[in-house]
Amino acid sequence: xxxxxxxxxxxxxxxxxLRLLWRRRGDAFQPALFALLVVVLFALALGGEPQALAKVxxxxxWVAVLLAGLLSLDTLFRGDAEDGSLEQWILAPVPLAWLVxxxxxxxxxxxxxxLILATPLLGELLxxxxxxxxxxxxxxxxxxxLLSLLGAVVAALTVGMRRSGILVALLALPLYxxxxxxxxxSVARSAQGLDAIGALxxxxxxxxxxLVLAPLAAAAAIRIALH
Amino acid sequence: xxxVLLWFHQLGSPPIFDRFAxxxxxxxxxxxxxLMGIGLWQAFQVPADYQQGDSFRIFYIHVPSxxxxxxxxxxxxxxxxxxxxxxxxxxxxxxxxxxxxxxxFTLITLVTGSIWGKPMWGTWWDWDPRLTTELILLFLYxxxxxxxxxIDDRRAAARAAGLLAIVGVALLPVxxxxxxxxxxxxQGQTISLFGDSKIDPSMQLPFWLMFVAVQFWxxxxxLSRARADNLRREAGKDWVAKLAVRP
Numbered sequence: 001x002x003x004x005x006x007x008x009x010x011x012x013x014x015x016x017x018l019r020l021l022w023r024r025r026g027d028a029f030q031p032a033l034f035a036l037l038v039v040v041l042f043a044l045a046l047g048g049e050p051q052a053l054a055k056v057x058x059x060x061x062w063v064a065v066l067l068a069g070l071l072s073l074d075t076l077f078r079g080d081a082e083d084g085s086l087e088q089w090i091l092a093p094v095p096l097a098w099l100v101x102x103x104x105x106x107x108x109x110x111x112x113x114x115l116i117l118a119t120p121l122l123g124e125l126l127x128x129x130x131x132x133x134x135x136x137x138x139x140x141x142x143x144x145x146l147l148s149l150l151g152a153v154v155a156a157l158t159v160g161m162r163r164s165g166i167l168v169a170l171l172a173l174p175l176y177x178x179x180x181x182x183x184x185x186s187v188a189r190s191a192q193g194l195d196a197i198g199a200l201x202x203x204x205x206x207x208x209x210x211l212v213l214a215p216l217a218a219a220a221a222i223r224i225a226l227h
Numbered sequence: 228x229x230x231v232l233l234w235f236h237q238l239g240s241p242p243i244f245d246r247f248a249x250x251x252x253x254x255x256x257x258x259x260x261x262l263m264g265i266g267l268w269q270a271f272q273v274p275a276d277y278q279q280g281d282s283f284r285i286f287y288i289h290v291p292s293x294x295x296x297x298x299x300x301x302x303x304x305x306x307x308x309x310x311x312x313x314x315x316x317x318x319x320x321x322x323x324x325x326x327x328x329x330x331x332f333t334l335i336t337l338v339t340g341s342i343w344g345k346p347m348w349g350t351w352w353d354w355d356p357r358l359t360t361e362l363i364l365l366f367l368y369x370x371x372x373x374x375x376x377x378i379d380d381r382r383a384a385a386r387a388a389g390l391l392a393i394v395g396v397a398l399l400p401v402x403x404x405x406x407x408x409x410x411x412x413x414q415g416q417t418i419s420l421f422g423d424s425k426i427d428p429s430m431q432l433p434f435w436l437m438f439v440a441v442q443f444w445x446x447x448x449x450l451s452r453a454r455a456d457n458l459r460r461e462a463g464k465d466w467v468a469k470l471a472v473r474p
Binding site: 161 | 348363367369370380386387
């Protein structure tokens, strides 16, 4: 059997996803807009005091990025489940886990990456101390792919439901909490003058593990949902 | 076929499991109540702790339910794995019956711990690694239950929720070793199933009574919950109809 190679199939899927997103450019800005709203609301609720804001800036950034990712989780496989392309994924000659991994990559590229790029700007709104910015960026760069991978498992579990609503959040949060603890913890440690590298290494180790296991778990969940 | 193996295989059939559960669940509850009664009575007979005074007696509820909160999750994941690999319908039912019981044990652990923490640590709650991981465990249990009830097809629901349970098992070692890996407000392990316990022998008897009692309690509620779910799934079959008619 001469099917497409892994790279060909992955490329085709990635190009299709990005093209679909480009045709609906308005939707693409939603996660970034949502994170901006969270940041603005926090800043206003804390009274806009620079000292108070600087102390919680990195934590607020992490929560804003996490919530923005959570918001877009439900759409990760839903469109494909509704129009039947997810069934074609299962029938495809390439492994389902590989297609899931490519979809997670496109999810990360379109929701998390713009937020990471906007982090210096949003950090400025929160009076984030400049010496914390590199650690925050590093922890987000390692942590957000991990969030997308874990989120893919949850999205795959709920793909069989017509409306998942709050359930996605309930399922995703226990899995997200360790990432948040190490991610926000690394910035908090560097703010106290301690070495942040330990927490970052934990995030990296978690990312490597999830990179291997999460697509397999998500693929198993899709098979259950569409059985 | 070996008679034990034959009995075990037959237990997978819904009507036979129903008879088995109906017969043994009351016995499990009875043993649990008797042991719990003696255990709690004994818990007030042992001498008070030299540091914590009488308030340490909540230990006899807190620790057995904390152990069960983790054990039940492990049992649930094993049943879920069996259900996913060999497609045994009864194991799906048993795995899903574990979730609410485990959630109850976790809630008891959190509440008793909080009551114990107020006089000892001066606070109801602290974002300490062990407390936080136990809270996450509660959310996981709720997630498994929520997912099971959100999907219409019962078998697909049980398999999806079972997969979540298997993913969540990664949390168990983190809870168990959280007092070792991090500096924690929560005290370290004082009692151990195997090897030496750091607790005085005179204080151990009520603990072991309570520990065995919660096992039987779990077995009893697992059987009766699984029986109810089993009957609900099999509703419409002849044997259920006959069971319903019989007084």
